[in-house]
Amino acid sequence: MCAEQLAERGNLGAMGAVLSLDRLLTTAGLRSGDHVLILSRSRGAAWAVTLWEA
Secondary structure: OHHHHHHHHOOOOOHHHHHHHHHHHHOOOOOOOOEEEEEEEOOOOOEEEEEEEO
16 A cells, blocks of 8 residues: 555645555455554654554
């Protein structure tokens, strides 16, 4: 998902993770019970990790 996102829109910063998750949800890329791990970072060495269940 990330490579497609970058090719289409470029780097959108933190919003890229949200749009990639939206694409998974709208293209039936997830099934009920699937887990999605989202990792993000910023230039200022801030890191974030979230685990979601579909």
